Amino acid sequence: MTQDVKEIFGSPGGSLAAKVRTLAPSMTRSMQRVAEAVAGDPAGCAALTVTGLAELTGTSEATVVRTARLLGYPGYRDLRLALAGLAAQQQSGRAPAITTDIAVDDPIADVVTKLAYEEQQTLADTAAGLDTAQLGAAVTALAGARRTDVYGIGASGLVAQDLTQKLLRIGLIAHAHSDPHLAVTNAVQLRAGDVAIAITHSGSTGDVIEPLRVAFEHGATTVAITGRPDSPVTQYADHVLTTSTSRETELRPAAMSSRTSQLLVVDCLFVGVAQRTYESAAPALAASYEALAHRHRSSPR
Amino acid sequence: MTQDVKEIFGSPGGSLAAKVRTLAPSMTRSMQRVAEAVAGDPAGCAALTVTGLAELTGTSEATVVRTARLLGYPGYRDLRLALAGLAAQQQSGRAPAITTDIAVDDPIADVVTKLAYEEQQTLADTAAGLDTAQLGAAVTALAGARRTDVYGIGASGLVAQDLTQKLLRIGLIAHAHSDPHLAVTNAVQLRAGDVAIAITHSGSTGDVIEPLRVAFEHGATTVAITGRPDSPVTQYADHVLTTSTSRETELRPAAMSSRTSQLLVVDCLFVGVAQRTYESAAPALAASYEALAHRHRSSPR
DNA sequence: GTCACCAATGAAAGATATTTTCGTTTCGGT
DNA sequence: ACCGAAACGAAAATATCTTTCATTGGTGAC
Numbered sequence: 001m002t003q004d005v006k007e008i009f010g011s012p013g014g015s016l017a018a019k020v021r022t023l024a025p026s027m028t029r030s031m032q033r034v035a036e037a038v039a040g041d042p043a044g045c046a047a048l049t050v051t052g053l054a055e056l057t058g059t060s061e062a063t064v065v066r067t068a069r070l071l072g073y074p075g076y077r078d079l080r081l082a083l084a085g086l087a088a089q090q091q092s093g094r095a096p097a098i099t100t101d102i103a104v105d106d107p108i109a110d111v112v113t114k115l116a117y118e119e120q121q122t123l124a125d126t127a128a129g130l131d132t133a134q135l136g137a138a139v140t141a142l143a144g145a146r147r148t149d150v151y152g153i154g155a156s157g158l159v160a161q162d163l164t165q166k167l168l169r170i171g172l173i174a175h176a177h178s179d180p181h182l183a184v185t186n187a188v189q190l191r192a193g194d195v196a197i198a199i200t201h202s203g204s205t206g207d208v209i210e211p212l213r214v215a216f217e218h219g220a221t222t223v224a225i226t227g228r229p230d231s232p233v234t235q236y237a238d239h240v241l242t243t244s245t246s247r248e249t250e251l252r253p254a255a256m257s258s259r260t261s262q263l264l265v266v267d268c269l270f271v272g273v274a275q276r277t278y279e280s281a282a283p284a285l286a287a288s289y290e291a292l293a294h295r296h297r298s299s300p301r
Numbered sequence: 302m303t304q305d306v307k308e309i310f311g312s313p314g315g316s317l318a319a320k321v322r323t324l325a326p327s328m329t330r331s332m333q334r335v336a337e338a339v340a341g342d343p344a345g346c347a348a349l350t351v352t353g354l355a356e357l358t359g360t361s362e363a364t365v366v367r368t369a370r371l372l373g374y375p376g377y378r379d380l381r382l383a384l385a386g387l388a389a390q391q392q393s394g395r396a397p398a399i400t401t402d403i404a405v406d407d408p409i410a411d412v413v414t415k416l417a418y419e420e421q422q423t424l425a426d427t428a429a430g431l432d433t434a435q436l437g438a439a440v441t442a443l444a445g446a447r448r449t450d451v452y453g454i455g456a457s458g459l460v461a462q463d464l465t466q467k468l469l470r471i472g473l474i475a476h477a478h479s480d481p482h483l484a485v486t487n488a489v490q491l492r493a494g495d496v497a498i499a500i501t502h503s504g505s506t507g508d509v510i511e512p513l514r515v516a517f518e519h520g521a522t523t524v525a526i527t528g529r530p531d532s533p534v535t536q537y538a539d540h541v542l543t544t545s546t547s548r549e550t551e552l553r554p555a556a557m558s559s560r561t562s563q564l565l566v567v568d569c570l571f572v573g574v575a576q577r578t579y580e581s582a583a584p585a586l587a588a589s590y591e592a593l594a595h596r597h598r599s600s601p602r
Numbered sequence: 603g604t605c606a607c608c609a610a611t612g613a614a615a616g617a618t619a620t621t622t623t624c625g626t627t628t629c630g631g632t
Numbered sequence: 633a634c635c636g637a638a639a640c641g642a643a644a645a646t647a648t649c650t651t652t653c654a655t656t657g658g659t660g661a662c
Contacts, residue, residue, distance in 0.1 A: 028639055046382060050620055060641040065621060076620065077648090081347060084382040085389025102572060104579050108440065109433045111572050116428035116565060120421045127417035132410045139409065155466060158459045162560070165456060169554075253470075253586060256568055259463070263564075264417060267557055271403060271412050278405050285554060329610055351649055361612040366650060377649065378619085 016042065016071075016086060023070055030059040034067040038079070043087035050076045119260050125244035126261040130268070138197075138239045139272035141221040142167070145195040148174040149215065151183050151208045152199035155255040159225075159262040160199050166270040170281035183211035190220035197223045199266075201243065201258035203231025212236045225265050227258055241265050317343065317372075317387060319426035323546045324371055327531040331360040335368040339380070344388030351377045403553055419553065420561050426545035427562040431569070439498075439540045440573035442522040443468070446496040449475040450516065452484050452509045453500035456556040460526075460563040461500050467571040470589045471582035484512035491521035498524045500567075502544065502559035504532025513537045526566050528559055542566050 020039040024032055034057045038045050045053055050061045053076075057064070068079040102114050142148060148167060152160030157178040167174035177183035190196055196215030200208045203226035216222045216236035224237035227245040234240045243261035274281040321340040325333055335358045339346050346354055351362045354377075358365070369380035403415050443449060449468060453461030458479040468475035478484035491497055497516030501509045504527035517523045517537035525538035528546040535541045544562035575582040 030640070049618085051618095054641090061620070062622080062641060063639090066640095081382065081385040084385040088386025088389050104576050106576070107433075108437045108569075108573055111576070112428050112431055112433060112436070112569050115568050115572060116424045119565060119568075120424050123417045123421050123424075127413050130413055132408075132413060135413070136409045155463070158463055158466075162456070162459055165459075255467075259564070263560070264420060267416050267420075268409070268413050271416060271553065272409055275405050275407070275412070331611065350647085352647095355612090362649075363612060363651080364610090367611095 016082075019071055027067070027070065030057070030063045031067045031070065033057040034059060034064050035071070038067070038071075038083065042083045043090065046080055046083035046087050048080075118257065122244055122257045122260045123264055126264050129242055129244055130265065131240075131242065134239045134241055135265075135268060135272065138195075138223045138241060139269060139276060141195050141223070141239070142172070142269060142273045143276035144193070145172070145221070146193050147190070148172060148195040148197065149183070149186055149190060149211070149220075150174060150176045150197045150199065151178075151211050152176065153178050153180075153205055153207050155259050156199040156201060156205075156208070156262065159259060159266055160197075162263065163197070163199075163266040163269065166266070167273065169285060170270075170274050170277060171284040172273070172277075177211065180207035180210060183207075184214050187211040187214035187220075188218065190215045190218050192219040192221075194220040195223065196220045197225065198233055198237070199225045199262055200231075200233055201227045201245075201255070201262070203228035203233040205233075209233045209236065225262055227261070241269075317383075319430055319545050319547070320372055323430060323528065323530070323543060326529060326546075328368070328371060331358070331364045332368045332371065334358045335360060335365050336372070339368070339372075339384065343384045344391065347381055347384035347388050349381075416553070419547065419558065423545055423547050423558045423561045424565055426547060427565050430543055430545055431566065432541075432543065435540045435542055436566075436569060436573065439496075439524045439542060440570060440577060442496050442524070442540070443473070443570060443574045444577035445494070446473070446522070447494050448491070449473060449496040449498065450484070450487055450491060450512070450521075451475060451477045451498045451500065452479075452512045453477065454479050454481075454506055454508050456560050457500040457502060457506075457509070457563065460560060460567055461498075463564065464498070464500075464567040464570065467567070468574065470586060471571075471575055471578060472585040473574070473578075478512065481508035481511060484508075485515050488512040488515035488521075489519065491516045491519050493520040493522075495521040496524065497521045498526065499534055499538070500526045500563055501532075501534055502528045502546075502556070502563070504529035504534040506534075510534045510537065526563055528562070542570075 017039045020035045024035065027035060034053065037053065037057050045056075048056065050064050054061045054064050065076050068076045071079060073079040073082065102111055106114070148164075150160040150163050152158070157176070160176040160178065164174045164176040175186065177186060187196060194215070196212055198208045198212040203224070209232055212222050212224065212233060213236045216238075221239075222237045223239045223241065224233045225241045225243060226233055227243045228234075229240055229242045243258060243265055245258070245261075274285070318340045321336045325336060328336060335354065338354065338358050346357075349357060351365050355362045355365050366377050369377045372380060374380040374383065403412055407415070449465075451461040451465050453459070458477070461477040461479065465475045465477040476487065478487060488497060495516070497513055499509045499513040504525070510533055513523050513525065513534060514537045517539075522540075523538045524540045524542065525534045526542045526544060527534050528544045529535075530541055530543045544559060544566055547558045547562075575586070
């Protein structure tokens with residue numbers, strides 16, 4: 001039978017080399033060779049079978065097993081498991097330590113790691129910087145809105161559409177506008193009880209500010225999602241939701257991190273609204289899920 | 302307050318749990334039981350032999366081995382070693398980070414925290430599961446493409462547009478299609494040296510598969526970005542980029558996490574292409590930045 | 603409904619790895 | 633040189649893992 005798990009993994013990593021040193025004197029020559037190999041390259045040895053390790057050390061299987069026993073394991077199998085654990089720990093011990101920007105000559109694997117890290121960073125920053133009071137107020141307004149207009153241009157336009165799609169899925173009436181003229185034309189229709197949301201990273205995109213101003217002046221509740229809480233757009237916003245502005249690099253334009261940030265805010269809005277309108281939102285979500293299922297061919301198993 | 306790198310990337314079970322989730326749909330019932338056991342208690346399973354695990358899950362040795370194979374290991378022995386590694390990492394003081402699902406009555410602050418955490422998790426899983434070789438191949442194809450068409454519908458449509466916007470910004474010729482008919486019509490124009498990209502979480506969206514098939518048959522290099530590496534769409538894809546499939550909850554539909562995942566992949570593609578075409582990409586990026594600056598009123602500060 | 607078919611599954615045979623046994627070798631002491 | 637005990641490895645015995653194959657159960661065609 002195999003040794004108890006805790007006992008295997010319990011012993012801290014470094015103790016293996018120590019154990020080898022302590023027990024070395026009481027070991028025979030061949031056993032010492034095995035122990036050395038094990039202590040010297042745990043990861044490598046973990047990949048070997050008894051026979052492999054025996055050959056590597058120029059000894060026999062029996063000796064390897066004897067060594068494993070001496071080191072406190074029931075057999076080689078368990079020593080090997082412990083070695084695998086050790087190797088994994090050593091591996092993870094090397095901190096990713098992502099400090100540098102993405103460089104032109106970074107291998108693709110590094111690009112993936114760095115991008116993922118930076119986006120995680122952006123998310124953490126955004127979550128930390130988000131004013132939950134403002135968010136709650138915005139959610140309340142949305143949940144009770146007769147209709148909602150969302151303005152966004154360029155990359156922010158996609159976020160606007162994303163929010164709109166989501167709100168529609170829970171039965172709310174929402175429209176995304178990226179055409180400034182149409183946006184203003186529609187903003188005129190808004191009145192108290194309606195909601196207008198402007199999404200702009202810089203907070204200075206005139207094409208987005210203008211419809212928000214119109215909506216604001218017509219009495220709609222206005223929300224600004226921006227990375228600059230002191231920018232012009234906030235002038236006409238009842239509630240300001242701040243997205244994080246992480247440093248941009250040449251290969252990672254601001255649009256990238258602002259999008260991540262904006263999407264998180266949008267998701268929060270959506271979930272918040274879904275909570276408040278749960279009674280109607282849940283069935284609506286389920287229904288849209290159902291409807292979509294029929295558009296997909298039954299996939300293989 | 303930013304999270305520690307190790308903590309973010311750590312989630313040791315994360316990678317495995319993610320793999321299980323991604324592959325779960327392509328698993329049979331008994332294999333799923335095995336996969337669940339393994340993902341649920343890596344340490345415990347590491348202590349078991351094939352027979353033991355088979356008994357625990359009420360299946361047979363054969364099934365256990367099959368599952369190990371599906372998870373990417375040559376056999377159970379290797380899976381077991383990997384599990385031992387995971388167990389060791391978990392043991393070595395790693396926050397369990399067991400977050401509960403978002404509940405209907407969660408205060409808004411919790412919603413923000415949980416959403417941010419889950420999206421970070423999604424990013425880590427995606428980065429871990431991304432095949433860099435496939436990614437590299439896709440990047441190469443894109444960098445040398447005469448033109449690129451991107452297909453996506455619904456939430457994936459926004460991702461398609463995002464990618465298109467980015468590629469255009471570095472001077473590449475790219476189009477996003479969400480109208481299936483137009484997509485097919487355009488796909489016919491593609492030929493060798495062109496690239497077609499299909500974005501679909503389920504991998505079974507006929508409206509997206511069809512144009513990819515046409516593009517494939519016309520000799521274009523085809524790429525699929527999907528959460529189901531065994532789904533129909535991959536049939537016509539030269540390169541498959543897998544997005545992570547995190548569990549969805551009632552208040553956080555699959556679309557949300559798949560979008561995060563897809564966007565990371567898209568960003569990786571973009572940065573990769575920007576690297577390869579740096580000579581032309583850098584000035585193009587700078588130029589588009591310049592052009593936008595003029596659309597913003599000079600902001601305060 | 604019934605049939606044919608295919609995927610899923612587990613029992614058991616087969617292959618591999620580990621452990622044990624046991625005889626040979628080595629080495630120190632007389 | 634001879635003895636005895638410890639060290640060691642070859643090979644048998646056992647445990648574990650892998651493969652094969654027949655059975656099962658479900659699915660779609662007719």
